[in-house]
Amino acid sequence: MICITGATGMVGAHLMVQLSNKGETIRALKRTSSDLQYVRKIFTLYAHQPEEQWNAIEWVISDLNDIGSLEDALDQVKQVYHCAAVVSFNTSERQKIMQTNVEGTANLVNILLQKDGVGLCHVSSIAALGYDEKHSFTDEQTEWKKRRHQSVYALSKHAAEREIWRGIAEGLNAVIVNPSVILGPGNWQSGSSELFALVWRGMPFYTEGITGYVDVRDVVKAMIMLMEKKLYGQRYIVSSENLSYRQLFTWIAEGLKKKPPHIHVHPWIGELAWRWYWLIAKVQGKKPAITKETARSSQTIRYFTAEKISSQTAFQFIPMQTSIDDICRHFLADHDQK
Numbered sequence: 001m002i003c004i005t006g007a008t009g010m011v012g013a014h015l016m017v018q019l020s021n022k023g024e025t026i027r028a029l030k031r032t033s034s035d036l037q038y039v040r041k042i043f044t045l046y047a048h049q050p051e052e053q054w055n056a057i058e059w060v061i062s063d064l065n066d067i068g069s070l071e072d073a074l075d076q077v078k079q080v081y082h083c084a085a086v087v088s089f090n091t092s093e094r095q096k097i098m099q100t101n102v103e104g105t106a107n108l109v110n111i112l113l114q115k116d117g118v119g120l121c122h123v124s125s126i127a128a129l130g131y132d133e134k135h136s137f138t139d140e141q142t143e144w145k146k147r148r149h150q151s152v153y154a155l156s157k158h159a160a161e162r163e164i165w166r167g168i169a170e171g172l173n174a175v176i177v178n179p180s181v182i183l184g185p186g187n188w189q190s191g192s193s194e195l196f197a198l199v200w201r202g203m204p205f206y207t208e209g210i211t212g213y214v215d216v217r218d219v220v221k222a223m224i225m226l227m228e229k230k231l232y233g234q235r236y237i238v239s240s241e242n243l244s245y246r247q248l249f250t251w252i253a254e255g256l257k258k259k260p261p262h263i264h265v266h267p268w269i270g271e272l273a274w275r276w277y278w279l280i281a282k283v284q285g286k287k288p289a290i291t292k293e294t295a296r297s298s299q300t301i302r303y304f305t306a307e308k309i310s311s312q313t314a315f316q317f318i319p320m321q322t323s324i325d326d327i328c329r330h331f332l333a334d335h336d337q338k
């Protein structure tokens with residue numbers, strides 16, 4: 001029995017389908033408030049026998065911060081894939097982000113330490129990695145230093161990973177993946193998939209930033225492979241290519257047959273923009289469309305290397321232009337159905 005936390009999210013949904021396609025028995029965790037529509041759609045798109053495989057999933061209600069429900073959900077499992085987290089760059093959600101990502105992960109680790117021989121794959125992030133201005137590429141060894149302007153999300157993912165390292169030190173069989181920005185089809189109203197909806201509506205702007213990107217299918221393929229090989233006590237960056245925002249938005253625009261971005265946004269405009277959106281959100285009592293963290297990270301230049309996973313396991317990533325073309329096709333198909 002394989003247990004998946006965050007099964008209703010982007011990574012969890014794609015992971016479930018790939019494990020289910022391999023014939024694995026799956027226990028998926030959801031909350032009472034969870035929406036299963038997105039996971040259902042991913043089964044329809046990618047499962048060999050969508051209806052049968054969907055019906056074979058054992059859904060269990062559990063919350064990372066409810067230790068009793070988590071203990072029940074982890075009963076009799078041989079592997080756990082920990083995909084649940086609050087993915088948010090909204091500082092006003094600080095408490096929820098820290099409680100779910102850090103305390104929730106600590107709860108999971110503590111329960112698993114009481115069991116024998118359970119393997120864990122923890123989904124961390126490039127946000128949890130160190131940053132060294134003197135070196136052009138960030139790898140698994142780059143030293144973490146606390147910096148100004150770090151997002152609550154980055155701090156939470158780093159602290160969550162430390163909980164996993166504590167578990168490993170105490171005997172837990174765990175492997176960590178650090179994906180870069182994950183792109184995949186599905187819920188066009190949330191997460192990184194929202195970028196496609198943004199370009200569809202018209203996106204004339206681009207910023208100077210550069211970061212890593214990876215296809216969600218590669219993230220879950222890497223997770224399954226690392227667990228099969230039992231490469232415990234290690235962390236692996238999972239990232240296909242480093243792209244500028246201009247390149248990313250241009251490829252998305254081409255895939256959606258829209259005009260590519262052509263107006264360069266200087267950092268000072270970004271600084272004005274997030275303050276403006278913060279004010280609007282305050283007045284309207286809504287979440288801001290741009291936060292200080294998203295505005296600043298869109299101007300940050302960082303390169304990541306996945307040399308470790310590629311050289312140790314001969315893992316090959318889907319090129320990002322191919323990935324973006326595929327996702328655009330799904331977006332257009334969804335749009336045509338409306």
Ligand SMILES: NC(=O)c1ccc[n+]([C@@H]2O[C@H](COP(=O)([O-])OP(=O)(O)OC[C@H]3O[C@@H](n4cnc5c(N)ncnc54)[C@H](OP(=O)(O)O)[C@@H]3O)[C@@H](O)[C@H]2O)c1
Nearest residue numbers: 006007008009010011031034063064084085125179181182
């Ligand atoms: N998306 C990216 O670009 C990216 C990049 C690098 C790393 N990651 C990491 O990858 C993992 C998966 O991300 P994602 O993009 O799949 O996120 P997502 O689509 O936002 O899904 C988050 C999942 O976490 C669950 N969750 C949230 N709070 C919970 C709680 N208190 N108890 C139990 N479950 C809870 C959600 O359940 P509900 O459906 O009930 O809300 C949902 O299933 C996360 O650890 C994230 O930090 C993501």
